[in-house]
Amino acid sequence: MSTLIKPQELDTSIRDLAKQASDKIVECIQCATCSGSCPSGRRTALRTRVVVRQALLGVRDVLSSDDIWLCVTCYNCSERCPRGIEIVDVIIALRNEAVRRGFMRSKHKDVAKLFIAYGHSVPIDDARRQLRRKLGLTEVPPTTHMYPEALAEVKEILAEIGFVDLVSRQ
Ligand code: SF4
Numbered sequence: 414m415s416t417l418i419k420p421q422e423l424d425t426s427i428r429d430l431a432k433q434a435s436d437k438i439v440e441c442i443q444c445a446t447c448s449g450s451c452p453s454g455r456r457t458a459l460r461t462r463v464v465v466r467q468a469l470l471g472v473r474d475v476l477s478s479d480d481i482w483l484c485v486t487c488y489n490c491s492e493r494c495p496r497g498i499e500i501v502d503v504i505i506a507l508r509n510e511a512v513r514r515g516f517m518r519s520k521h522k523d524v525a526k527l528f529i530a531y532g533h534s535v536p537i538d539d540a541r542r543q544l545r546r547k548l549g550l551t552e553v554p555p556t557t558h559m560y561p562e563a564l565a566e567v568k569e570i571l572a573e574i575g576f577v578d579l580v581s582r583q
């Protein structure tokens with residue numbers, strides 16, 4: 414991250430949501446224990462310390478960056494942070510805001526669309542149907558696959574809470 418951040422690159426609402434997620438974020442001493450504890454960061458460009466810093470400053474780009482999606486929510490960082498910052502809560506808050514602002518990743522959108530259509534993010538396919546039959550199970554599991562009325566309810570709930578609209582706006 415550049416040390417010179419221009420005022421137009423900042424968005425105070427990002428800082429506010431980070432503080433809501435963990436008010437202790439203001440106590441971050443940039444020790445990088447979080448980065449050093451991060452299994453994802455060993456293999457990717459994720460630098461947890463940088464994400465925390467960007468969130469605290471309200472750097473707009475943090476919402477469109479890949480970094481917030483590279484976290485596997487293992488909680489190592491939150492457990493080891495000497496300031497007790499709920500880092501994962503901050504990252505999840507950033508992800509939610511990123512999606513609200515239209516930065517949903519295409520793969521996530523694909524999964525969301527499947528969930529809206531079938532009530533499953535991984536709907537059953539012919540191979541699974543066959544396998545279930547072979548095992549003496551019903552062809553489809555007793556979920557929305559078996560009960561169309563339950564699927565209708567799931568769709569209604571997803572529409573009611575704005576999820577369908579959120580996905581279609583991406
Ligand atoms: S471990 Fe905690 S205090 Fe240290 S840089 Fe990470 S968030 Fe900040």
Ligand code: SF4
Nearest residue numbers: 451484485487488490
């Ligand atoms: S929770 Fe995420 S950011 Fe924290 S250590 Fe695990 S992968 Fe890294």
